[in-house]
Amino acid sequence: xxxxxxxxxxxxxxxxxxxxxxxxxxxxxxxxxxxxxxxxxxxxxxxxxxxxxxxxxxxxxxxxxxxxxxxxxxxxxxxxxxxxxxxxxxxxxxxxxxxxxxxxxxxxxxxxxxxxxxxxxxxxxxxxxxxxxxxxxxxxxxxxxxxxxxxxxxxxxxxxxxxxxxxxxxxxxxxxxxxxxxxxxxxxxxxxxxxxxxxxxxxxxxxxxxxxxxxxxxxxxxxxxxxxxxxxxxxxxxxxxxxxxxxxxxxxxxxxxxxxxxxxxxxxxxxxxxxxxxxxxxxxxxxxxxxxxxxxxxxxxxxxxx
Amino acid sequence: xxxxxxxxxxxxxxxxxxxxxxxxxxxxxxxxxxxxxxxxxxxxxxxxxxxxxxxxxxxxxxxxxxxxxxxxxxxxxxxxxxxxxxxxxxxxxxxxxxxxxxxxxxxxxxxxxxxxxxxxxxxxxxxxxxxxxxxxxxxxxxxxxxxxxxxxxxxxxxxxxxxxxxxxxxxxxxxxxxxxxxxxxxxxxxxxxxxxxxxxxxxxxxxxxxxxxxxxxxxxxxxxxxxxxxxxxxxxxxxxxxxxxxxxxxxxxxxxxxxxxxxxxxxxxxxxxxxxxxxxxxxxxxxxxxxxxxxxxxxxxxxxxxxxxxxxxxxxxxxxxxxxxxxxxxxxxxxxxxxxxxxxxxxxxxxxxxxxxxxxxxxxxxxxxxxxxxxxxxxxxxxxxxxxxxxxxxxxxxxxxxxxxxxxxxxxxxxxxxxxxxxxxxxxxxxxxxxxxxxxxxxxxxxxxxxxxxxxxxxxxxxxxxxxxxxxxxxxxxxxxxxxxxxxxxxxxxxxxx
Ligand SMILES: Nc1ncnc2c1ncn2[C@@H]1O[C@H](COP(=O)(O)OP(=O)(O)OP(=O)(O)O)[C@@H](O)[C@H]1O
Ligand SMILES: [Mg+2]
Numbered sequence: 001x002x003x004x005x006x007x008x009x010x011x012x013x014x015x016x017x018x019x020x021x022x023x024x025x026x027x028x029x030x031x032x033x034x035x036x037x038x039x040x041x042x043x044x045x046x047x048x049x050x051x052x053x054x055x056x057x058x059x060x061x062x063x064x065x066x067x068x069x070x071x072x073x074x075x076x077x078x079x080x081x082x083x084x085x086x087x088x089x090x091x092x093x094x095x096x097x098x099x100x101x102x103x104x105x106x107x108x109x110x111x112x113x114x115x116x117x118x119x120x121x122x123x124x125x126x127x128x129x130x131x132x133x134x135x136x137x138x139x140x141x142x143x144x145x146x147x148x149x150x151x152x153x154x155x156x157x158x159x160x161x162x163x164x165x166x167x168x169x170x171x172x173x174x175x176x177x178x179x180x181x182x183x184x185x186x187x188x189x190x191x192x193x194x195x196x197x198x199x200x201x202x203x204x205x206x207x208x209x210x211x212x213x214x215x216x217x218x219x220x221x222x223x224x225x226x227x228x229x230x231x232x233x234x235x236x237x238x239x240x241x242x243x244x245x246x247x248x249x250x251x252x253x254x255x256x257x258x259x260x261x262x263x264x265x266x267x268x269x270x271x272x273x274x275x276x277x278x279x280x281x282x283x284x285x286x287x288x289x290x291x292x293x294x295x296x297x298x299x300x301x302x303x304x305x306x
Numbered sequence: 307x308x309x310x311x312x313x314x315x316x317x318x319x320x321x322x323x324x325x326x327x328x329x330x331x332x333x334x335x336x337x338x339x340x341x342x343x344x345x346x347x348x349x350x351x352x353x354x355x356x357x358x359x360x361x362x363x364x365x366x367x368x369x370x371x372x373x374x375x376x377x378x379x380x381x382x383x384x385x386x387x388x389x390x391x392x393x394x395x396x397x398x399x400x401x402x403x404x405x406x407x408x409x410x411x412x413x414x415x416x417x418x419x420x421x422x423x424x425x426x427x428x429x430x431x432x433x434x435x436x437x438x439x440x441x442x443x444x445x446x447x448x449x450x451x452x453x454x455x456x457x458x459x460x461x462x463x464x465x466x467x468x469x470x471x472x473x474x475x476x477x478x479x480x481x482x483x484x485x486x487x488x489x490x491x492x493x494x495x496x497x498x499x500x501x502x503x504x505x506x507x508x509x510x511x512x513x514x515x516x517x518x519x520x521x522x523x524x525x526x527x528x529x530x531x532x533x534x535x536x537x538x539x540x541x542x543x544x545x546x547x548x549x550x551x552x553x554x555x556x557x558x559x560x561x562x563x564x565x566x567x568x569x570x571x572x573x574x575x576x577x578x579x580x581x582x583x584x585x586x587x588x589x590x591x592x593x594x595x596x597x598x599x600x601x602x603x604x605x606x607x608x609x610x611x612x613x614x615x616x617x618x619x620x621x622x623x624x625x626x627x628x629x630x631x632x633x634x635x636x637x638x639x640x641x642x643x644x645x646x647x648x649x650x651x652x653x654x655x656x657x658x659x660x661x662x663x664x665x666x667x668x669x670x671x672x673x674x675x676x677x678x679x680x681x682x683x684x685x686x687x688x689x690x691x692x693x694x695x696x697x698x699x700x701x702x703x704x705x706x707x708x709x710x711x712x713x714x715x716x717x718x719x720x721x722x723x724x725x726x727x728x729x730x731x732x733x734x735x736x737x738x739x740x741x742x743x744x745x746x747x748x749x750x751x752x753x754x755x756x757x758x759x760x761x762x763x764x765x766x767x768x769x770x771x772x773x774x775x776x777x778x779x780x781x782x783x784x785x786x787x788x789x790x791x792x793x794x795x796x797x798x799x800x801x802x803x804x
Contacts, residue, residue: 162415163415163417164413164414164415165406165410165411165412165413166413167415168399168403168406168415169408171396171398171399172396172399172407175396175397176394176396176397178390178392178394179394179395179396179404179407180396180407180408181358181377181378181394182356182358182378182388182390182394183378183382183408183409183456184377184378184381184382184383184408184409184460185379185408186377294398305358
């Protein structure tokens with residue numbers, strides 16, 4: 001039992017990492033007033049670009065770097081559509097997801113066409129801390145990006161949003177862009193910045209799957225994690241720490257579900273029920289938290305002076 | 307001598323000429339009123355000065371230097387501050403955060419330090435405000451102080467106030483005027499936009515009047531009467547509406563409120579056993595200082611706020627707790643208090659006009675656009691709305707927005723009309739128009755509940771007057787017995803008359 005729980009906790013952090021990364025990215029965007037539905041596509045593209053570049057260059061680090069750059073780029077593209085052109089945010093976001101899904105498949109064919117087994121590369125290895133401790137050993141043996149996510153990116157997001165002038169501008173622009181404009185701050189600049197940061201984090205979440213966990217790229221690699229991240233942002237009420245907790249709840253149920261399946265329990269329900277469990281938990285959590293959700297007031301609203 | 311000179315400023319929106327070769331000069335240390343009807347171009351001119359709009363032509367000089375103001379950032383650097391018609395504050399943030407927003411170069415935001423520096427600025431400029439308070443919890447008057455402080459904190463030497471008193475209660479107006487006079491002594495120059503002539507004559511040194519985007523003239527405040535200024539604004543001298551006394555010996559109550567109670571947003575009782583009836587062809591005026599439950603009363607009757615006890619009857623039928631759309635069907639018409647909440651400002655005028663009864667323009671599940679267009683054209687003509695059917699509502703002047711709302715409600719010939727603050731922010735011409743419409747509805751036989759903080763309005767229109775104080779009706783008088791003094795006593799809570 002103890003082993004079961006220790007392993008479950010260890011897996012929870014691992015499974016949550018890509019979701020938390022993406023959800024924090026989405027938090028930046030939505031706090032600035034832009035719902036980035038490009039998240040699923042950006043994660044997918046990030047996973048692929050990271051893998052491709054790592055494979056071709058032989059360096060996982062270079063792969064990760066390019067994945068993040070690609071994410072920033074498409075975050076900014078979202079900005080171009082919604083901020084500069086004033087296109088509807090739902091349309092732009094879904095457009096980017098569709099575009100990147102297509103682009104990824106196309107590029108996959110281009111570089112790996114005709115192969116029957118998915119290509120794979122040696123992935124990042126876990127860092128072992130206190131390997132001899134029976135409890136902390138397994139829990140603390142995690143990928144470095146998991147450490148960075150929970151110890152740096154989440155607290156940093158909180159600090160930036162609430163303790164810096166840049167964060168003050170992001171929060172303000174998502175609540176009342178008129179106020180930001182009248183205060184002599186460029187609304188587009190802040191929104192672009194938030195979207196760029198957000199896109200980078202989303203892509204890093206995708207690359208975590210291909211470069212750390214799997215060392216491979218498959219078509220179903222993201223399978224809705226982006227949409228889950230969006231739900232988690234609402235659950236977390238747009239606050240980084242709560243968003244992280246939401247990610248952990250999802251990750252925990254996901255890890256639990258995997259273990260229940262692996263245990264091969266003879267239950268009178270089909271095994272798909274287990275697969276659905278994390279999503280059901282997400283929906284329930286969302287319904288409970290969503291009622292008191294305080295949306296950024298300017299979310300979805302384009303800003304124009306004239 | 308002039309701190310700001312705007313020379314021959316022209317600004318177009320499409321084919322609409324909002325400012326037509328406007329000349330405007332502001333002296334150092336003066337309070338200068340900018341007057342004009344709704345849509346005259348006052349806000350546009352000031353938005354040009356603040357860098358929010360770019361003029362199509364014209365020259366701006368600040369302290370004798372020609373300048374080009376690309377954005378509010380440039381304006382702030384030139385020492386210009388603006389308090390906009392709709393406050394530009396971020397409600398979930400603290401006062402201090404709102405004040406420093408965009409005005410700090412350091413990366414880190416030190417809460418203790420900004421609170422200290424904002425408190426210091428508030429002391430220096432004599433503006434009373436708690437820097438730690440969340441703006442959402444502040445009253446309108448306090449929010450305005452935050453806006454003013456925001457400008458002063460940025461070292462503004464020129465302060466633009468766009469209708470600063472439209473939403474203030476009399477006490478807050480007094481406090482504002484004290485602050486302004488104090489700041490004027492310190493050398494601040496102020497542009498003051500208002501529709502209230504008595505305020506303008508009380509506080510300003512000079513007056514510039516705009517009409518249809520053009521300057522009619524600039525005068526010294528001491529040298530003109532309110533009548534003369536009004537004449538400059540609209541080109542006629544007589545104002546006001548006259549109510550014909552009708553004799554209803556056998557009044558039939560249409561709207562009855564019985565022991566109505568409700569709580570406010572913080573769940574504290576805000577309406578305490580309110581009872582009254584409004585008869586066919588009668589206007590009942592609810593007077594009172596703002597914030598004594600008038601807003602909540604209107605909301606509760608209209609089904610937007612849930613009553614905790616009591617009943618609302620329309621023609622004897624119990625409609626308590628019904629949804630707003632059920633109430634519309636029962637014959638209740640509401641002119642929303644906040645024009646921006648009452649309409650979808652991103653939609654066109656036509657769309658807003660038909661919004662509440664789309665079902666009537668639906669044929670086989672499709673909208674009948676021809677019928678909609680016809681209906682909108684009729685209303686635009688009948689209510690003299692100065693807009694085209696396809697104009698986006700957001701771009702209308704306040705007076706025309708109000709006309710759209712009136713048209714939407716009155717076209718249904720409602721049996722009961724709830725009119726909270728129907729002329730707030732409107733110029734004298736538009737105000738007369740709205741009042742005239744209400745009187746015509748009364749003539750038609752509608753029961754009208756008029757809620758207003760403007761005693762002149764209450765006295766000009768009402769058949770009976772009830773006064774609200776701290777959530778209660780503290781007295782009801784027939785119009786013939788009501789004098790401003792008697793009402794004033796009731797409004798202050800000093801006496802009760804039942
Ligand atoms: N952004 C805009 N786009 C199109 N037209 C506009 C815009 N802003 C203002 N207008 C139009 O320009 C004219 C002048 O408007 P402005 O807001 O300056 O009037 P105002 O004098 O401030 O009126 P009010 O007393 O109602 O505030 C109006 O006819 C208005 O409809
Ligand atoms: Mg205006």
